[in-house]
Amino acid sequence: MAQAPDDNFSELSQYTLDRHSLQMLPEPFCRRHFVVVLGKVDPAAPNATVTVGMLNPENPHIITRIGDLLERPIRPVRLNRYEIESALETGFGAGPRVTADLVIRPRPPSRAQPTAVELVDTILSSAVEKKASDIHIESYPGDVDLRLRIDGILHQIYTDMSPEIVQEVVNRIKILAEMDITEHRKPQDGRIQAVIDRGEDNRKVIDYRVSVVPSPAGEDVVIRILDSHAGLVPVGQLGMSADMQHVLLQLLNNPEGLVLVTGPTGSGKTTTLYSALAQLNDGRRKIITAEDPIEYFVPKVNQKQVSPQMPYPVLLRALLRQDPNVLLMGEIRDLETGSTALNAARTGHIVLGTLHTADAVGAVGRLRGLELDDTDIADALLAVLAQRLARRICEKCSEPREPTDEQKALLGHLLDGVKLMAGRGCDYCHHTGYRKRVGLFELLVLDAELQDLIASGAHNAQIRKYAREHFFKTMVDDALEKIAAGLTTVDELIRVIPYRHIIATRDERHG
CATH class of the missing domain: 3.30.450.90 (Beta-Lactamase)
Known part of the structure; x- marks a missing residue:
């Protein structure tokens, strides 16, 4: 409960400045709203009124937030900006000004x-x-x-x-x-x-x-x-094969077209896109992103934050007037963003986007579900990269492992000739047998026949059948290669890849 504010300016010299009491409110909150705790607050007296100096003691929203943070009754008094900053230097020092909510x-x-x-x-x-x-x-x-x-x-x-x-x-x-x-x-x-x-x-x-x-x-x-400053993973460390990495970077060097990265939440889609952008950013292209929120900071990339004042569709339209070569637009979630992506991809821009689909072929059905036109999809779409993240075997305790009967029954001949490894568990991996993660990928690149199939309304099963007949490597294939290389385990394959995709690949390879 706050007392009525004192309308007259107070003098800072009237109050004791106690460092511990000053720090009862977070430094960023104090600096952003120009507020400061005055006097010495007795921690043993939770009902004692706390005097708070404010630039604007009539602001009920800030007063309510101060009361919530302190969990005590407060008495707001008016101070000028110079006196508040002087008091904050006593409490927090004159170091860099932090604008976060909490330190x-x-x-x-x-x-x-x-x-x-x-x-x-x-x-x-x-x-x-x-x-x-x-x-x-x-x-x-x-x-x-x-x-x-x-x-x-x-x-x-x-x-x-x-x-x-x-x-x-x-x-x-x-x-x-x-x-x-x-x-x-x-x-x-x-x-x-x-x-x-x-x-x-x-x-x-x-x-x-x-x-x-x-x-x-x-x-x-x-x-x-x-953690926006966590650092980008180099493309070479994502886990793609050298051939797939080469094709992906070639696709992003196109003058126009749409490249989608798909997978569930937490599958590393954003990491993959940023890694590719960072490698492409040679200073000769204008790269702009529309993000909500900005997850990583990429040097020399024009990253824009969605805000209430600049919602996603409005921001996208504005960014297209900024003459970008490459536009990263995050998730394509509705007809408006989908139409913007397809139109931009056909008018001289490389557009990168994400979708929540189970596999690469499923992206076509998802775009159709947004009521986008088949011909427009076929014309604009260059490729779809689907991915998952599997845990990597701990290098300190890796040892040979025999497949279980359940794994043999599920994967059948896919395990023929594959030497399995697994982590025993040690201090280095906190006794989990795993440390860090590796990507599992499949890349569907549209050729002329695939474009024709999509434009004619072919359903996903027809598109998938065509892709498999033309050397399309599924995520299951990629996982098996990484299992054979001792990077991950069959348990991880089963955990992160949908059951029906495992069965489909097994039956396709050994029908």
Whole structure:
């Protein structure tokens, strides 16, 4: 609860400046909204009123957010900009100005039960340290689970978060993601940008995409981690064969056409596209991206962020007037973006996009499902690259392994002559037998006959049959080559590639 603001300017000299109290509000929040905690706050008095200096003490939205962050009654007073910046220098120093929602710094070990603020900081920073892609906080009657998705697999993580404090943790996350903490019956989405600060030369900006969904025991939270400075994977390390890599780069060197990368969420589509763009970016092409959000920063590529002021369709139309050679437009999700992609691909642009389809051939059906014209698809589409990510066998504990009876029954003659390897499990791979991941790919390149089939309305089964008869290598074939090379396992093939595709390849090869 906030007291009525003091309309007159206060003097900074009237207040004590206590470094610990000043840091009760996140530095980025203070700098962005020009607010500062004044006086010394007694941590043992949770109901004591906190005085907060503000540039605009009449802003009810900011006052509400300050109250949520401090969890105490506040008394807003007016200070000028110079005095607020001076006070912030006392609290945070005169270092680089951070515009994130949160700064997370290492905390000394404590035997006390951590607060919700400390738990959230620990969860967000430890997930980055463990190279997780997602954080899952799940509430059950009398229990709570914290799981991290690492290399595509969920791992249970020990947590001090108890069922009694989990709602405080969820509320803290919702506050940071600018969600409504009073709403518990509807799903909400938001974003947090945090700086993981481990010292002067070790500051990392991380974007978190937050999804909160009601559950019978409270609310479940899933947080996707986007490390925009993680570094691009060179094309040669994605796992493509040399021939496929050569063909893909040749396709991207075309003067026009549409190249799609397909696969489920988390299959590495964006990584593949960015890696290819970075290799193509020789300074002679104008490369523009339309992203929501920007997941990686690529040097000398014009990356644009979708925003409420510039929604996806509006941004795409604007970018086409920027004379690009290559346009990366992210997911083609509706008729409007699909039409834009096809038109741009036929008018002197290479267009890169993504789709959520199970395989390369399925992209044609997905485009038709958006009500795009068969002839337009056939004219514009150059190729479709489908991919999955499989866990790579740990190089420190790899050893020969015999196939199980179930694997023999499923794959049949596909395993003939293939020497299988698997990880035994060691400290290096945290006893999982796997470390890092490798891509599994299939590349469908449209020739004149395939264009004719698509333009005439041929269904996916006809297109797939033609492709297989003309040396199309499926993802199952690619996985088997990587299994034979000792890079991954049959278990991973079965885990990431749909069953019907495994059966289709087995029957096609040994019908």
